[in-house]
Amino acid sequence: MLHTRNIRFQYNSQNSFQIPDVNLAKGENLLILGHSGSGKTTLLNIIGGLLEPHSGDVRLGSTELYKLKGAELDKFRGKNIGMIFQKPHILAPLTVKENLELANYLAGAKPYNIDGILEDLNILDKKNSKISQLSEGEAQRVSIARALVNQPQVILADEPTASLDDVNAERVIQLLKGQAQKLNAILVVVTHDQRVKNHFKNQITVGKQ
Amino acid sequence: MNIFKLSWKYLIFKPLNTTLNILLLALGLSVITVLLLMQNQFESKMTRGAEGVDLVVGAKGSPLQLVLSSVYHIDFPTGNISLKDARGLTRNRLVKAAIPMGLGDNYEGFRIVGTNHDYLDLYKAELSEGSLWTKPFEVVLGHEVAKKLNLKLGSEFAGSHGIATASHDHDEHDYVVVGILEESGNVLDNLVLTSLESVWYSHAEDHDHASMEADVITSGLPETDDEGLEITTMLIQYRNPMAAIQLPRFINSRTNMHAASPAFELNRLFELLGVGVTMVQGLAIAIIIIAGLSIFIALYNSMKERKYDLAVMRTLGASRGQLFFHIVLEGIILTFISACVGVLLGHFFVHVLVSLNEQGAIAGISAWTFIEEELYIWAYAVGVGIVASIIPAWNAYRTGIATQLTK
Numbered sequence: 001m002l003h004t005r006n007i008r009f010q011y012n013s014q015n016s017f018q019i020p021d022v023n024l025a026k027g028e029n030l031l032i033l034g035h036s037g038s039g040k041t042t043l044l045n046i047i048g049g050l051l052e053p054h055s056g057d058v059r060l061g062s063t064e065l066y067k068l069k070g071a072e073l074d075k076f077r078g079k080n081i082g083m084i085f086q087k088p089h090i091l092a093p094l095t096v097k098e099n100l101e102l103a104n105y106l107a108g109a110k111p112y113n114i115d116g117i118l119e120d121l122n123i124l125d126k127k128n129s130k131i132s133q134l135s136e137g138e139a140q141r142v143s144i145a146r147a148l149v150n151q152p153q154v155i156l157a158d159e160p161t162a163s164l165d166d167v168n169a170e171r172v173i174q175l176l177k178g179q180a181q182k183l184n185a186i187l188v189v190v191t192h193d194q195r196v197k198n199h200f201k202n203q204i205t206v207g208k209q
Numbered sequence: 210m211n212i213f214k215l216s217w218k219y220l221i222f223k224p225l226n227t228t229l230n231i232l233l234l235a236l237g238l239s240v241i242t243v244l245l246l247m248q249n250q251f252e253s254k255m256t257r258g259a260e261g262v263d264l265v266v267g268a269k270g271s272p273l274q275l276v277l278s279s280v281y282h283i284d285f286p287t288g289n290i291s292l293k294d295a296r297g298l299t300r301n302r303l304v305k306a307a308i309p310m311g312l313g314d315n316y317e318g319f320r321i322v323g324t325n326h327d328y329l330d331l332y333k334a335e336l337s338e339g340s341l342w343t344k345p346f347e348v349v350l351g352h353e354v355a356k357k358l359n360l361k362l363g364s365e366f367a368g369s370h371g372i373a374t375a376s377h378d379h380d381e382h383d384y385v386v387v388g389i390l391e392e393s394g395n396v397l398d399n400l401v402l403t404s405l406e407s408v409w410y411s412h413a414e415d416h417d418h419a420s421m422e423a424d425v426i427t428s429g430l431p432e433t434d435d436e437g438l439e440i441t442t443m444l445i446q447y448r449n450p451m452a453a454i455q456l457p458r459f460i461n462s463r464t465n466m467h468a469a470s471p472a473f474e475l476n477r478l479f480e481l482l483g484v485g486v487t488m489v490q491g492l493a494i495a496i497i498i499i500a501g502l503s504i505f506i507a508l509y510n511s512m513k514e515r516k517y518d519l520a521v522m523r524t525l526g527a528s529r530g531q532l533f534f535h536i537v538l539e540g541i542i543l544t545f546i547s548a549c550v551g552v553l554l555g556h557f558f559v560h561v562l563v564s565l566n567e568q569g570a571i572a573g574i575s576a577w578t579f580i581e582e583e584l585y586i587w588a589y590a591v592g593v594g595i596v597a598s599i600i601p602a603w604n605a606y607r608t609g610i611a612t613q614l615t616k
Contacts, residue, residue, distance in 0.1 A: 075526050093219050105211060
């Protein structure tokens, strides 16, 4: 389902990343480990269609990501890839519900069961709240809801637990795994957080060797 | 959810900033609106007022003053001319019609004009009630005069000397209202009209009671043997185009009267006003430019905070073009609202101006008529919005997602 092949990327000539090939089938999970600066976020961005590699290709289903041009890639990403960041990065002028509706609109996807997702993540009562009224843990769950709202085939999470306490971190990991399973989607988590390690069987480590 | 709503949400997220920018631009646009309304209505009102009057003849003095005082009733009359000279002029073969006027009195600030029925025909005035004057001291009121002073048919009042209130009253003879005119939208609305004879008799030292009972003349000049009588001005219509060349020259050089052409004097007046209008216009444009700059700076600064938001939108599927449009739309919405506020504010300013100046030159300008040129205000405003937002929008367009998100 998701395949990367011979990916090379460098920010400058001294610093080139060794990136292993990734091959994942529907519903599979992958944990990418590595210390800071090892290129794990870079890999995630490349898989997510945000950063074009210098060579190699990324294929999702039958689509080769970097053969898509401009707005086509944007729409493909919006529809098929859900991204979660270390910080929630929810748009402050909009309410929780409007943030999810925007994700729907920008991807050009059909409106999905927003209440259902919010209920699954236990934040339905925050539906019409502004972001400033949410706690850190709630905000992170909203960002997960936003990543799920277009029913993506791939969920990418970059350090999703880094700013959370133990209880919330545990909860977020369980939610991600549970929701990915529900959508039968691929889940790729990038982290250096030791708390996350035990939850994933399939792990790779990136970095200079 | 759509891009329009998104832009709107970002605008109302900073209400103070947005309000300030709207007010600033609206202020500049309101001044332009006021100028447009005034220019449009003032010029057409003035031009309409002078229709049918080819030449004004009065005492020697400023020709502009002569036209303003006898056609528009806004400046002081230049003085009087003798009835004998006036009659001589009406016999000139170049004169088709002449309407005499005796000015100089007022009632509660509304000018009393001694004239004949031709003056009403000149403006095609219609009576709404009563009849025209036939005897001395009978008056017909303009619509506004009757309304403002709450006068009815049969009401009596004494005129005062001078053209402004609070000068001494002619208390020997009261005027009697015999007719009230329909609203005409021109200068007649603010006048008290009566016969020339009324004006003479109210100024006369000795009173000849027999003549005060006699009918007054309704057209032309009164026939009288009294050589001392005077009138203030005469409005003249030419018999043929040749008169336009010969008559003013004849009057100005051969008589001790002065002739002024309303059309010519109006042009001169508009030219004089033009300097002031240009200055105010310049000021308004300066305000608009500053408002545009303010909108630009607000958007440009907000881009720094919003780069992350924009990058997130890209990950959600927004294209570069959509983000560009999103920012430009913010500028357009802001300036469109400003235009609405500005135009309303402009009309409101005119409304206040007119109601503060009910008997002056701009009386009768209607504050709430909308003119086609006002559509340009929206066009200007939206233009300002597009120009102010194009650089921030370009920044939004270029925002790299990955580099922004990993910062």
